Amino acid sequence: MRKPGYRSAWENADMNAFNVSEHMQALGLQAKTAAFLMARADAATKNIALKALARRLREAGPALAVANQKDLERATAAGLSAPMVDRLKLTPKVIETVALGCEQLAGMADVIGEIIGMKQQPSGIRVGQMRVPIGVFGMIYESRPNVTIEAASLAIKSGNAAILRGGSEAIESNKALALLVSEALAEAGLPVEAVQLVQTTDREAVGQLIAMPEFVDVIIPRGGKGLIERISRDAKVPVIKHLDGNCHVYVDDTAEFAMALRIVDNAKTQKYSPCNAAEGLLVSEAVAEDFLPQIAAIFAAKGVEMRCDPAAARILRADEAADPAARVVDAVESDWSEEYLAAVISIKVVAGVDEAIAHINRYSSHHTDAIVTRDHVHAQRFLREVDSASVMVNASTRFADGFEFGLGAEIGISTDKFHARGPVGIEGLTSLKYVVLGQGEVRT
Numbered sequence: 001m002r003k004p005g006y007r008s009a010w011e012n013a014d015m016n017a018f019n020v021s022e023h024m025q026a027l028g029l030q031a032k033t034a035a036f037l038m039a040r041a042d043a044a045t046k047n048i049a050l051k052a053l054a055r056r057l058r059e060a061g062p063a064l065a066v067a068n069q070k071d072l073e074r075a076t077a078a079g080l081s082a083p084m085v086d087r088l089k090l091t092p093k094v095i096e097t098v099a100l101g102c103e104q105l106a107g108m109a110d111v112i113g114e115i116i117g118m119k120q121q122p123s124g125i126r127v128g129q130m131r132v133p134i135g136v137f138g139m140i141y142e143s144r145p146n147v148t149i150e151a152a153s154l155a156i157k158s159g160n161a162a163i164l165r166g167g168s169e170a171i172e173s174n175k176a177l178a179l180l181v182s183e184a185l186a187e188a189g190l191p192v193e194a195v196q197l198v199q200t201t202d203r204e205a206v207g208q209l210i211a212m213p214e215f216v217d218v219i220i221p222r223g224g225k226g227l228i229e230r231i232s233r234d235a236k237v238p239v240i241k242h243l244d245g246n247c248h249v250y251v252d253d254t255a256e257f258a259m260a261l262r263i264v265d266n267a268k269t270q271k272y273s274p275c276n277a278a279e280g281l282l283v284s285e286a287v288a289e290d291f292l293p294q295i296a297a298i299f300a301a302k303g304v305e306m307r308c309d310p311a312a313a314r315i316l317r318a319d320e321a322a323d324p325a326a327r328v329v330d331a332v333e334s335d336w337s338e339e340y341l342a343a344v345i346s347i348k349v350v351a352g353v354d355e356a357i358a359h360i361n362r363y364s365s366h367h368t369d370a371i372v373t374r375d376h377v378h379a380q381r382f383l384r385e386v387d388s389a390s391v392m393v394n395a396s397t398r399f400a401d402g403f404e405f406g407l408g409a410e411i412g413i414s415t416d417k418f419h420a421r422g423p424v425g426i427e428g429l430t431s432l433k434y435v436v437l438g439q440g441e442v443r444t
Contacts, residue, residue, distance in 0.1 A: 020200065024208035027163050028215025030193040031136045035161035037191050039133050043110035049156050049188035054102040056180045057095055057149065064090055067176035068145065075169050083273040083341045087143035090173055098149040101402075101409040105157045111426055112159045115435060124441040129432040133159040135217040137429065138209045139411065140165045140231060142223030145173035150402070150409040151220075152181040152195040158429040161194045163216065165209055167223070168201035175199060210235040220424070222412040225339075240424060242389070242415035244339040244365035245275025247397045250356040250382070252373035253286035259394060260291065260372040265298050266396040267370065273341050275413065276368050276400040280336065280346045282356045285311070288349045292316055300327065304343045307331040311349035336363040353378045357385050364388060366415045368400035389415050389422040 057064075068090040075085050111131050118128030137160055139151045148164055155162035166174040178197035185192045198205050210219050213236050220240045221231040228241050249267050251260045267278035283291055292315045299306055305327040308316060316328045335346040336359070350356045353371075360369050370392035371382040379393045390400040390413075400423065402410020407425030414420045420428035 020202050020204045021208055023200065024198070024205055024212065025215075027196050027198065028136070028212045031161040031163050031196060032215050034191040034193040035133065035135045038156075038159045038161055038194050039112070039135075041159060041190060043112075045188050045190060046110070046156050046159065047106040049184050049190055050102045050106040050153055052187045053149070053153060053156075053181060053184035054099040054106075056184055057099040057102070057177075060176070060180055061092060061095060064095060064173070064176050067172040070172040071145070071170050078169075080169065084143055084169070086271075086273050088145065088170055088173070090145055094146050097403065098146050098153070098409070101150065102153045104403070104406075105153050105409060105426070108157070108426070110157070111430065116432075118437075123443070124439065126437040128435055128437075130435045131427070131430045132433055134429055134431050136161045136163065136215060137411075138163045138165070138212075138216045138219045138237075140206055140209065140219065140221045140223070140227065141412075142167040142227060143170060144222075145170040145177060147222060148174050148177040148197070149181070151411055152178075153409050154411050154426060154429055155195055156185070156190070158426045160429055161191075161196075163196050163198065163209060165198040165206060171199075171201055206231075207234065210237065210239075213237045220412050238419075240412065240414045240416060240420055240428070242275070242365065242367055242413050244337075245277070245341075245367045245413075246279050246337055246339045246363065246365040247276055247368045247400075248280040248282055248360050248364055248370070249278045249397060250282040250350070250353070250360070250369070250371045251284060251287065251291055252353060252356075252371055252375060252378050253284040254374040254378070255284075255287065255291075255372040256374060257287075257291060257294065261295055261298065263370070263372055263394070263396050264295055267398055268299070268345050269302050269304065269343075270396070270398050272343055274398070275339070276397050277341070278345065278370075278397050279338060279340050280348070280363070282348050282350050282359060283312070284352055284356075285349050286352070288312065289315055292347070292349075296328075299345070302343065303327070304345055305329055307335045307344065307346045309348040312347040315349075316347075337365075339365065353381060357382060361385075361387050367413060368392065368397045370395060370397050389413065 071088055075088055114131045115128045118126050120126050141147045181195045182192040216237050218238045219235050221228045232239050249264050296316050307329045309331055331346055366388045368390040369386050369388045373379050383391050402423040402425050405423050410423040413423050
């Protein structure tokens with residue numbers, strides 16, 4: 001365990017002077033050692049670290065703003081798109097949200113060591129499962145520096161160690177945040193190596209991190225499709241991932257219009273860049289003539305381009321004289337599976353719930369999809385039959401988030417079907433092992 005303020009040789013030197021492979025091996029070894037200590041840490045100690053981190057985040061507002069501004073200026077000068085620059089921002093609201101996430105995690109029960117399903121067997125032994133940390137997870141992410149805190153806080157609460165590799169565009173912000181994490185761990189008497197930030201922007205570090213099964217137990221990529229495809233293809237350790245956030249809202253024939261308008265507007269326009277923003281709108285043909293002009297007026301006022309199938313385009317173009325600001329474009333096949341992350345939405349008129357479910361299962365990224373309805377049968381069918389990680393009734397897709405789900409924070413959202421699915425919180429960073437309790441029984 002390092003003393004507060006301690007910095008290793010590589011932290012004090014020019015990273016370019018180091019062999020990246022040796023550097024990553026050193027991080028891996030330190031993480032593996034720290035993971036053993038974190039697995040032993042009691043709940044009270046981990047909660048002290050989380051509360052200390054929340055406090056330090058709030059106190060460090062001005063320093064974080066300076067570091068973040070350097071990243072924003074560099075990103076703007078490099079010509080990064082507006083959604084990418086938006087993801088970089090460490091606003092006071094973002095800082096407060098991650099601080100609250102730390103406190104929420106501290107207030108949650110510690111699941112590590114929990115034994116479930118204990119059953120007496122005919123032999124006399126009792127067999128159950130104990131929840132334990134995974135060990136070491138590697139996190140590779142782009143843009144959003146708040147992920148540094150989300151990953152760190154979940155690592156602390158779940159008793160894991162983490163090696164974090166953020167994007168080069170957020171390096172200054174990530175360094176400033178990682179320093180706060182180290183200070184909070186030291187304050188609680190936990191190993192500061194439990195959360196380590198890869199401080200080089202050399203891309204070779206990513207290749208090394210995903211190929212160290214002797215040190216890293218799982219990799220969690222969080223970023224663009226290209227990054228995640230590369231990680232999934234080249235990793236030599238298990239990967240928890242999602243590729244796209246092509247989310248849908250279906251407005252059923254029984255939907256209450258005021259609710260539907262509020263939900264669709266929020267799902268699309270509350271923020272364009274997150275992976276849980278709606279990219280597709282499906283509307284039952286029974287209500288399309290009445291509903292579409294109303295939502296189109298909202299979208300037109302906000303500059304949202306609507307890429308429509310022929311039925312939706314006919315309805316909206318007939319209404320263009322009343323609202324010339326409406327931006328109606330003919331959709332092409334690729335629009336149904338597109339993740340725009342921008343002020344664009346695809347719109348399709350469907351026959352009803354059957355066609356809506358079929359469309360979503362064919363084109364969605366299986367991230368988050370929602371139905372707005374007053375029909376209980378339709379709602380239950382949508383919940384059962386839509387094959388997505390999060391399925392919602394009468395709520396905005398923007399709620400598909402670890403903090404909003406009460407997980408304290410999330411390490412990412414998984415569209416895989418094994419181990420973890422949906423927002424990955426504490427339990428997603430744990431495993432189960434069988435435990436057997438006996439009183440001298442032997443097998444005959």
